[in-house]
Amino acid sequence: MIELFTAAVASLLAGFVDAVVGGGGLILVPALFSVYPNAAPATLFGTNKGAAIWGTAWATHQYAKRVSLPWLALMPAAGAALIGSFAGAWAVTQVDPSGLRKALPAILLGVLLYTLAKKDLGRHHAPRHEATTQTLIASAIGLTIGFYDGFFGPGTGSFFVFLFVRLLGFDFLHASATAKLLNTATNFAALVLFAAKGHVWWHVAAVMAVANVVGSLVGTRMALAKGAGFVRGMFVVVVSLLILKTGHDAFLR
Template identity: 50%
Template sequence: MDIEIIISLIVFAFMAGAIDAAVGGGGLIQIPAIIGSLPHLAPATVFGTNKLASIFGTASAAFSYLKQVKLPWLLLGIIALCSFVSSFIGAASVTLIPVEVFKPFILIMLIVIAIYTFTKKQFGRVHVEQKLNRKMLVMAAIGSLAIGFYDGIFGPGTGSFFIFFFIRYLSVDFLHASALSKIGNFTTNLAALSFFVPTGHVLFQIGGMMALANICGALLGVRLALKYGSGFIRILFLILVSLLICRMAYQLF
């Protein structure tokens, strides 16, 4: 592999780790980078290699958030378990369900999320301390199952979906939602790798190289998120969702 390709993959992985740690959506950067550098790879191998690179950055971001942001362990357990199960099912369905059938629905959902977040100026700006109840746990389980399946079978924008869902239905701010999303993202990546590794759809040398860069980027992303808070994350979130909308619209039309 040419040194230029290696350097570009490392740079993109670093950028993906930083963005993903703050607002999710690292796949928006990392997956096109892998496809552009290695266009001969099968889609499952692209996704598997991306997951290997991402899981280390996600793990480091989740650990950093947990040291700084107080989160209920029962809620984290529900999110982790449901995300893992549904992501594994999604990964196993990669070769069975064409991702093209999802794209129109995903595009519509992203547009709705962008409009809602932009018009609701206080959305995600305030964290409401609540005691856990059955409704919150059920909503967390439903959201984690749906988003986990999506991440296993396709992936781009998963962190953004997690963040929006947690703010909307768990009444947390962007900072706490980002922390919760890292737990969900880590387990979805772990579940997907549980399928991709045994089936031979992971390039370990490339994925490992990108993983180191992803960790460095994730540490920077968490530091920025903690320093500048929910207002900063909200702006990044809107920018990322807008980019996702443009990319998916271009692919469709």
Template identity: 50%
Template sequence: MFDIVLLCVFAFAAGLIDAAVGGGGLIQIPALFNVLPSAQPAALLGTNKVAAACGTAFAARSFVRKVVIDWSLVVPAAGAAFVMAFAGAATVSIVPQALMRPAVLVLIMLMAIYTFWKKDFGSLHKPMHIGTKEKLLAVLVGGAIGFYDGLFGPGTGSFLIFLFIRCFAFDFLHASASAKLVNIATNVAALLFFIPSGNVLYLVALPMALFNILGALTGTWLAVRKGVPFVRALFLVLLVILISKLSYDLILQG
């Protein structure tokens, strides 16, 4: 019971952070592996995905009610993400994970530098006209991030937020809301593997899902209430944490 309570605390924190800027897996996955060290890794990842998917769904629902969503971009991006998440998962055994970490670390460092130095990045919401070119770009963005999520995963939400701002001139709040909707597609793709294969610890996953939802609702409320400056600051903090985590993992591998 103590383990479940502890995991619920982490699930709440993960839901809160993930709703605003992504990166909830940085909190929830290490918590599961540390609190339940004897469980199978696949079962822990499936348990994490159930809780995270529930929180993401409720965060997306809250954002949709409070933020205007550009569905002409989000729908093709989500569709491509769903398909490519399967492709990414299928190539996990082919692409060495040891090659992924340094490449992703460099990309996240570049994202952090760009966001920090470009002070107006994501501060204004001036979306471009959506035509065929922009929809195709949305498919490329969703497909690339969906593939990455299936293949590796860390920082998926942050990559989506950055690309929605950089490619479509969204502000941080609208980019975060759009990223949540695309995340739903990748979560569903993952659940279609984990649930049928029996890789979910439901006695742990269900209470964690409840607290992840509570955290997600809190994170959404904070993002909408505090606005773009809060989300931008939180985004930069998360990127620093991601950089630290990936650097630490590389040092351990070395």
């Protein structure tokens, strides 16, 4: 019961962070490895997805009621993210991702420095493309980051947010709302694959899912209340922590 309670608390915090800007896995995955040190890694990853998908889906629903989203562009993008995630999961069985593991901290550092250098980046919502171009770019983002999520994973939500801000002109609030939809699609693809292999502890995932949704509800309401500036600040914090975590995993572990 103590282990389950600890996992639920971690899931609640992860749901909060995920709802605001993505990166909840930074909290929940290490917590699961700490609480269940003897479990197979695939089972912990699968159980994480079994909880996280409910938080991202709930956040998508909450954002959709308050934020105007370009659904005609986003639905194809979500489909592309789903396909990309399946492809990435297959690719990781064929190719060693260790090279990407070492490159990731540098990529994230570039994202962080660019965001800090562009003081107005993502503060104002000003989509810069007409509908067809927006759909194509959004689908390309979904396919690419979906593949990355299936292949490796850390920072998926943050990459979605950054690219929607940088390439489509969204503010951080709209980008975060958009990222939730695409992240739900990639989580679904991963969950299907893990479940098919029997790598989900459903009883643990169910408890964590409830906590994740509660955290998601609080995070979504706070992001909506405080706006793009708050989400941008959270983005900087989460990406900074991701740099430290991925750098440690790549070079010090």
